[in-house]
Amino acid sequence: MGTILDEIITQKKAELDSLPSGPLKADREPVSLAEMIKDSNTMAVISEVKRASPSKGDINQSVNPAEQAAKYAGGGADAISVLTDQKFFSGTMEDLGQVKRTVDVPVLNKDFIIDTRQIDNACRHGADVILLIVAALDDAALKALCGHAESLGLDVLVEVHDEAEMERALRIEPEIIGINNRDLKTFTVDIANTEKLLGKYRDSGPLFIAESGIRTREDALRMQCAGARGLLVGETLMTADDPAGKIEELKVEL
Numbered sequence: 001m002g003t004i005l006d007e008i009i010t011q012k013k014a015e016l017d018s019l020p021s022g023p024l025k026a027d028r029e030p031v032s033l034a035e036m037i038k039d040s041n042t043m044a045v046i047s048e049v050k051r052a053s054p055s056k057g058d059i060n061q062s063v064n065p066a067e068q069a070a071k072y073a074g075g076g077a078d079a080i081s082v083l084t085d086q087k088f089f090s091g092t093m094e095d096l097g098q099v100k101r102t103v104d105v106p107v108l109n110k111d112f113i114i115d116t117r118q119i120d121n122a123c124r125h126g127a128d129v130i131l132l133i134v135a136a137l138d139d140a141a142l143k144a145l146c147g148h149a150e151s152l153g154l155d156v157l158v159e160v161h162d163e164a165e166m167e168r169a170l171r172i173e174p175e176i177i178g179i180n181n182r183d184l185k186t187f188t189v190d191i192a193n194t195e196k197l198l199g200k201y202r203d204s205g206p207l208f209i210a211e212s213g214i215r216t217r218e219d220a221l222r223m224q225c226a227g228a229r230g231l232l233v234g235e236t237l238m239t240a241d242d243p244a245g246k247i248e249e250l251k252v253e254l
């Protein structure tokens, strides 16, 4: 039986031919996530708009993405991540556009990108950063998609979960690597995964972001001690009574 990632990628392939085409916004100047992280003296908190997920089902279906992003920005979010996959996460590209029109910080299109047409579409909707998941791509595709995004002025967050993926990611010399604490095959979440990988790779060059399962200031401190420069936080913020206050709690000093 295939994994959820296999299912999602199959769906993405089926959607490719119906993606809109047309001009890219040639005059726009994407905001750099890497520069934002480098300039910050606290952990960068990439705050996610996430209505639902395969592991949790409904999280916050009634959210207004623009209002949520404004709350995040008010709490000092360094970037906003928008999950745009419709079938598995109940997101849309329109969510991304709304968020981009609301905030000044970099906006990440969090989706399952396997083709340059998805990157073009992300660019059209105002993305500053795209995600490339190493587990979903072979080496040639990873390199080509990264190059395509960079040619459009977009930053790339390259996501890994284990050592083999880290070795593959490092070969393309990315500026930012996200370590996902969620195993996309089993849905097990353990923030010790970031500690384990950074124990070996923290001085290998990229800026590291700890992704998934971050709930408390103590978690943030653990990630900071491990060598991460930022956090990607979804469910904790989407279910918080006071998302801005939660972001302030997670923004630990470096």
Ligand SMILES: O=C(O)c1ccccc1NCC(=O)[C@H](O)[C@H](O)COP(=O)(O)O
Pocket: 004, 048, 050, 053, 054, 055, 056, 180, 182, 184, 211, 212, 213, 214, 232, 233, 234, 235, 236
């Ligand atoms: O969240 C899931 O269930 C999921 C399942 C399959 C592929 C990706 C998935 N999540 C995407 C993410 O990486 C997270 O939304 C992100 O890291 C935030 O995680 P969390 O703070 O635990 O909501």
